[in-house]
Amino acid sequence: MNPRANIRDVAKLAGVAVKTVSRVLNNHPYVSDTTKAKVDSAMAELGFSPSIAARILAGTKSGQIALIYDNHSPYYMHQIMQGCWDRCHEEGMRLIAQPVDVADPQVGEQVRGMVRQTHVDGAILSSPVTDCVPVLHALEALNIPFVRISPGTNHALTSSVFMDDMQAADDMTTHLINIGHRRIGFIKGHHNHMASTERQAGYERALGRVGICVDAALIAEGRFDFESGVAATEQFLSLANPPTAIFASNDDMASGVLAVAHRRGIPIPQQLSVVGFDDTTLARVVWPPLTTVRQPVRDLASTAADLLFGEGGIEHRRLPHELISRESVAPPYSPSSKKSKNA
Amino acid sequence: MNPRANIRDVAKLAGVAVKTVSRVLNNHPYVSDTTKAKVDSAMAELGFSPSIAARILAGTKSGQIALIYDNHSPYYMHQIMQGCWDRCHEEGMRLIAQPVDVADPQVGEQVRGMVRQTHVDGAILSSPVTDCVPVLHALEALNIPFVRISPGTNHALTSSVFMDDMQAADDMTTHLINIGHRRIGFIKGHHNHMASTERQAGYERALGRVGICVDAALIAEGRFDFESGVAATEQFLSLANPPTAIFASNDDMASGVLAVAHRRGIPIPQQLSVVGFDDTTLARVVWPPLTTVRQPVRDLASTAADLLFGEGGIEHRRLPHELISRESVAPPYSPSSKKSKNA
DNA sequence: CGCGACTGTGGCAATGATGCCATAGTGGTA
């Protein structure tokens, strides 16, 4: 229990060379079982743990990877971190979580400094950093491998993991159509997330397939937060011919829809159907629980770590989404006669 | 833009000794302005950034601190991280976020290994790690400074930042009493958080002050999550004489109360008042928005970092809480006659 | 004028682990 035993102390106690201890630490193949046992017990006795600093300095790998993010959704990031962490832990890697500000003009320089300082072996990028050009340039220049979670552009550049946002939005929209909705409001996500565009495209594709024209009045800007969901809903409900269902691009905004509906005394889902996207915890705790698309966030993150630790070839992995039906959807409200009117 | 310029390259280009460059890097007092300028421009030209690995190895400080946590509330942790991060960033420190499992018998050993490996200069502990004995022992043995956020025990041990949980719960309970409530259900927090006990004590103190007996049937176990809020509420509402208000020890559980009420068609706040604790984002996005106690989480975290960077004397800082009134509270429901009955 | 305090700079050892090369024993094979 020496406050700071080093590899030399271990070597002395075990009666072997320093280099041999190093081999044991790194699971080098050519070490006899008896030697390994001696070293292991010496390490245990001294309470030894290797200094990453020295390892970085002497070796070529640091055993650390960075998670670079700029996402303001706590639920989402919590899951991303867990997924990365779990996989890193299994692999004996250390994870360095690095928040950045993609709008900061210095962001590339900042990432570069971080990588140079910490000597991380690789990086995982979470949206919207995945499409932040200065960061991508910096990482390419540094020549370290990185994997992107749900990138929107440059798919060929690096390995990536993602889900099919367009198909998922299409599925959800189709679900609403099948139930009978014809006027479906859509709240876009933050414009700096590529997924926003994809989800909108899926929404429009589904409408187009059944011959419903896209009505610009039924598409609102959003920023993935509660407040923008509220604003968009106010806008929709003030229309002469308001939608019978609202599809928000994430659960936070869908909660905003619910809040406005509650305030106005609009029963959900009887008079207005509401659906979200992501299936964060939020979707379960609001009232009514939200029908939403499950995005396998944690799996995306751990798969990203997988790819980073893997062979190194560029690989793309699509993970399946799932439509989660809860209680926020019902057939459209019809006072008496059924008149469906498009555009 | 050499991929890896080192301090020697900088020294050569600037025409000074390596040691002088080191002084500039560390803002050492005895460096002339002209020398500093030469060195700075050389560093800029080479795109130099110092290797923390070498710095750690050679020096006594690493410029890194650890945030050790085991909290399953994404909102809470998100704010804690932000607060720590902001303050560290200002100070030029690197923050290493380290999730642990306080229930793991190995947790002490794990923390010890982490500190030894990363050479962190100090640590910030978030509840419930603040009261995890193996971790406390490990950190003491390692002899590094650490600050605890909202610790429940051993206040003398280290610096800490906290709020007055008991007083806050007392304030909230008193608020409900003042509005007219006499039967107030209380949902406890997770037993491994010391704040749970404090909050319960505040609740009981407030009741006691106005001569209301504590009714064991009106106190339910909880675990700080949505589901336990649901369970506790079901239990309360099945009583012959159910409470007219429910005080949940955090916002997640309060959301559980709302969900049950909505499902049963109980109008809130007209027939049941609901209050939470923490004032996380959740309190604003559920319906109706929750009256709750604002816990200054982010400030707690940045203050913790402050204390860690500060003089080193043991110091305790209490941050103020605030009662946030929203729309989940109203006077108790009285069908016709007003009969208040205690115990 | 001489001494001490302060300012500004340089040289060298030390930090803890790995990379590369060397060495030695062992077993199979032409």
Place this chain on the structure above:
DNA sequence: TACCACTATGGCATCATTGCCACAGTCGCG
């Protein structure tokens, strides 16, 4: 038998920076 490949281990330089000590010049003061 000689040779080679493979297993198992050791020795030493090396990574990039800081701590400690030394040294030179300047300034103020008794």
